[in-house]
Amino acid sequence: MKDINVLVINCGSSSLKFQLINASSEEVIAKGLCERIGIEGSQMTWTPAGGEKYEVKMPMEDHRTAVRLVLDTLTDPERGVVKSLDQIGAVGHRIVHGGENFASSTLITDEVLRAIEACNDLAPLHNPANLIGINACRELMGDTPMAAVFDTAFHQTMPAEAYLYGIPYHYYEDYKVRRYGFHGTSHSYVSRRAAQMLGRAYEDLKIIVCHLGNGASVSAVKNGKCVDTSMGLTPLEGLIMGTRSGDVDPAIIEFLCNKEEKPVQDILNVLNKESGVLGLSGGFSSDFRDLEKAYRAGDEAAIRAMETFAYRVVKYIGAYTAAMNGVDVICFTAGIGENNPFIRSMIASYLGYLGIAIDEAANEKRGEEIAISTPESKTKVLVVPTNEELAIARETAALV
Numbered sequence: 001m002k003d004i005n006v007l008v009i010n011c012g013s014s015s016l017k018f019q020l021i022n023a024s025s026e027e028v029i030a031k032g033l034c035e036r037i038g039i040e041g042s043q044m045t046w047t048p049a050g051g052e053k054y055e056v057k058m059p060m061e062d063h064r065t066a067v068r069l070v071l072d073t074l075t076d077p078e079r080g081v082v083k084s085l086d087q088i089g090a091v092g093h094r095i096v097h098g099g100e101n102f103a104s105s106t107l108i109t110d111e112v113l114r115a116i117e118a119c120n121d122l123a124p125l126h127n128p129a130n131l132i133g134i135n136a137c138r139e140l141m142g143d144t145p146m147a148a149v150f151d152t153a154f155h156q157t158m159p160a161e162a163y164l165y166g167i168p169y170h171y172y173e174d175y176k177v178r179r180y181g182f183h184g185t186s187h188s189y190v191s192r193r194a195a196q197m198l199g200r201a202y203e204d205l206k207i208i209v210c211h212l213g214n215g216a217s218v219s220a221v222k223n224g225k226c227v228d229t230s231m232g233l234t235p236l237e238g239l240i241m242g243t244r245s246g247d248v249d250p251a252i253i254e255f256l257c258n259k260e261e262k263p264v265q266d267i268l269n270v271l272n273k274e275s276g277v278l279g280l281s282g283g284f285s286s287d288f289r290d291l292e293k294a295y296r297a298g299d300e301a302a303i304r305a306m307e308t309f310a311y312r313v314v315k316y317i318g319a320y321t322a323a324m325n326g327v328d329v330i331c332f333t334a335g336i337g338e339n340n341p342f343i344r345s346m347i348a349s350y351l352g353y354l355g356i357a358i359d360e361a362a363n364e365k366r367g368e369e370i371a372i373s374t375p376e377s378k379t380k381v382l383v384v385p386t387n388e389e390l391a392i393a394r395e396t397a398a399l400v
């Protein structure tokens, strides 16, 4: 890979995460986070490679100010990690929704910006913030090449029977209402890495990736192509998540509107922010560390939340095994998938029909790349820590 430094930018509505990665050594040179942009109390935390984390508290009225602070810090004569902006060869931007316009990452041009903007109504909370980040970087970094890496792109290979909803077809034609899927950078990275770990050709494998974090999704990757994934038009569909409901009967919405005398937006807010394991545990917690502790202490609400969460994952694994006519390897990734042996074994306990046998000692490991199935296990089970920033840096370096 080219010997350039790639600045990876992930802009949220009031935050900006960044990493500077050398594309050749894949070393993280520095990383950080600007929070509360446009809100009182904004701050940046920043960690140079091998150095200590420190905080800069200063007002950041907009994303442009945040990008300026990031660039000034990276090039600071005392605390910085590069001499000048010339040593940043490219910028990779994480973009949430590329609609049907983007099946792969792309270099950013004015035309690409317009196409991303056209997807704004599909992701009204995310895409506008992503665009603000791009514009701020373009303003401050002159001709530095920039790439857009989409959360949806990896899933564009899904066949129509997987992406269509059973609603009048003209809604797809008129408004592009269909399933898109998200976390694509992670599903792509993890599935490829799984093939490498097994020493097998990516194109020969049937892989199920369980990305289990606050946001959670499952994907089916057959012969190197995504054929199905659990998130839909928006990231609300599919698995039960930290605070999101995942799949529900759509009639629930009207039913609750009537019962609670609330508008649709309020109920959607409940489905996005007050549901999932948080809602199932009666508001106790969306964090699996809290839930596991309470589960072990016999707390009924935590038991209910974790078992319902695990069961939904198990149902998707079954569905995707059917969709691919088999499965060679199941991967766990993201905060819960990488760090929670308890939930992994709860899920695996349903999978005897796939000939899965778990190595309990290996399963106790956290946050490392490891096979947690026994050598005899018919279907392999791997933990593969995801690395979306590295994947974005690789895509960007390959494009420039």
Ligand code: ADP
Residues within 6 Å of the ligand: 212, 213, 214, 215, 216, 242, 286, 287, 288, 289, 290, 334, 335, 336, 339, 340
């Ligand atoms: P997000 O979707 O916000 O990126 P994460 O992937 O960080 O979410 O996942 C958050 C979840 O992962 C939490 O429920 C948390 O309990 C779990 N988690 C993250 N890190 C650890 C850890 N080191 N040990 C145990 N659980 C963890």
